[in-house]
Amino acid sequence: MAAAAATKVPATMRAVQYDACGGGAEGLKHVEVPVPSVKKNELLLKLEAASINPVDWKIQKGMLRPFLPRKLPFIPVTDVAGVVVDVGPGVNGFQAGDEVVAMLNSFYGGGLAEYAVASESLTVKRPPEVSAAEGAGLPIAAGTALQALRSIGAKFDGTGQPLNVLITAASGGVGLYAVQLAKLAGLHVTATCGARNVELLKSLGANEVLDYRTPEGASLQSPSGKKYDGVVHCTVGISWSTFEPVLAPTGRVIDITPNFAAILKSGLHKVTFAKKRLVPLLLSPNKADLEFLVELLKDRKMKTLIDSRFPLSEASKAWQKSIEGHATGKIIVEMEG
Numbered sequence: 001m002a003a004a005a006a007t008k009v010p011a012t013m014r015a016v017q018y019d020a021c022g023g024g025a026e027g028l029k030h031v032e033v034p035v036p037s038v039k040k041n042e043l044l045l046k047l048e049a050a051s052i053n054p055v056d057w058k059i060q061k062g063m064l065r066p067f068l069p070r071k072l073p074f075i076p077v078t079d080v081a082g083v084v085v086d087v088g089p090g091v092n093g094f095q096a097g098d099e100v101v102a103m104l105n106s107f108y109g110g111g112l113a114e115y116a117v118a119s120e121s122l123t124v125k126r127p128p129e130v131s132a133a134e135g136a137g138l139p140i141a142a143g144t145a146l147q148a149l150r151s152i153g154a155k156f157d158g159t160g161q162p163l164n165v166l167i168t169a170a171s172g173g174v175g176l177y178a179v180q181l182a183k184l185a186g187l188h189v190t191a192t193c194g195a196r197n198v199e200l201l202k203s204l205g206a207n208e209v210l211d212y213r214t215p216e217g218a219s220l221q222s223p224s225g226k227k228y229d230g231v232v233h234c235t236v237g238i239s240w241s242t243f244e245p246v247l248a249p250t251g252r253v254i255d256i257t258p259n260f261a262a263i264l265k266s267g268l269h270k271v272t273f274a275k276k277r278l279v280p281l282l283l284s285p286n287k288a289d290l291e292f293l294v295e296l297l298k299d300r301k302m303k304t305l306i307d308s309r310f311p312l313s314e315a316s317k318a319w320q321k322s323i324e325g326h327a328t329g330k331i332i333v334e335m336e337g
């Protein structure tokens with residue numbers, strides 16, 4: 001049985017869900033549903049903010065079938081921040097009143113709601129210096145940026161090499177964290193983005209910025225002629241034949257949006273012991289990384305750049321904004337107000 005809650009939790013809550021795959025923003029419905037209850041090692045959170053990631057609407061589109069969504073109707077979104085209001089048996093590190101950031105279980109979602117259940121293993125405390133909106137931006141986007149950079153050799157303890165990296169779609173949710181993390185790791189950063197975001201990327205420390213709509217940007221060539229030790233590849237539609245000439249002899253392209261051809265190519269590179277490689281990456285969520293990222297926000301070494309904020313009552317506008325693919329940073333849904 002759950003421990004007594006310090007805050008009175010209502011029986012029902014407002015939530016946004018879809019009943020079928022494929023409906024886009026118009027398929028989202030506002031509903032009143034029971035507040036979920038906690039089981040072993042789980043926390044009940046009163047949510048303050050959630051951030052939308054492209055994977056959320058890709059699941060709705062049916063792109064991850066047959067795995068996700070696990071069942072319908074489905075309350076989407078995993079990346080949240082809020083306050084603990086109840087704890088299940090076995091929870092030791094949290095109590096009611098703790099402010100937290102969490103990544104909800106992808107199979108069950110639950111983030112577009114007033115309350116959600118999080119696992120203790122993917123919840124971290126949020127210090128007062130980190131707002132709910134900033135914290136909610138982190139789990140998938142910053143987690144993926146961190147893991148992609150590590151897989152090309154970035155180190156965050158001052159022991160790494162000053163590698164040359166290219167970050168594609170650097171103005172997006174993942175890319176903006178990747179640029180900041182790469183600079184913290186002492187890397188030389190070339191970034192691609194649209195013309196309107198060139199100055200923003202430079203202000204975050206990108207050494208060279210390419211407008212992806214120009215021929216120079218499309219070629220991915222570093223203006224100073226540097227070859228890339230690694231690429232954090234955050235968009236689609238760039239072929240291996242474009243990457244290959246701009247890579248250093250053992251350069252790696254970490255592809256966070258791999259299609260079937262990319263997976264085949266990466267398999268080929270592996271079996272042929274190719275020196276230059278395409279490597280697909282799927283986020284492996286973990287608490288240590290989330291703690292590290294929250295700490296960076298707290299110390300103001302990194303920031304969450306927020307594209308836009310919407311109240312829960314306008315979640316479909318936030319959803320549509322993400323589908324359109326032109327956000328600069330994170331799209332946040334706020335539960336109150």
Ligand SMILES: NC(=O)c1ccc[n+]([C@@H]2O[C@H](COP(=O)([O-])OP(=O)(O)OC[C@H]3O[C@@H](n4cnc5c(N)ncnc54)[C@H](OP(=O)(O)O)[C@@H]3O)[C@@H](O)[C@H]2O)c1
Binds near residue numbers: 193
């Ligand atoms: N493998 C994983 O575990 C994992 C984890 C997280 C995300 N992802 C995937 O990674 C991708 C990026 O995610 P995100 O959250 O960063 O997306 P996002 O925030 O929606 O990205 C939007 C940004 O991408 C820019 N952009 C679009 N096409 C571009 C291009 N060809 N070159 C340069 N910039 C371009 C846009 O700039 P303009 O507005 O100027 O066009 C916009 O600022 C998504 O497909 C997502 O599903 C995968």
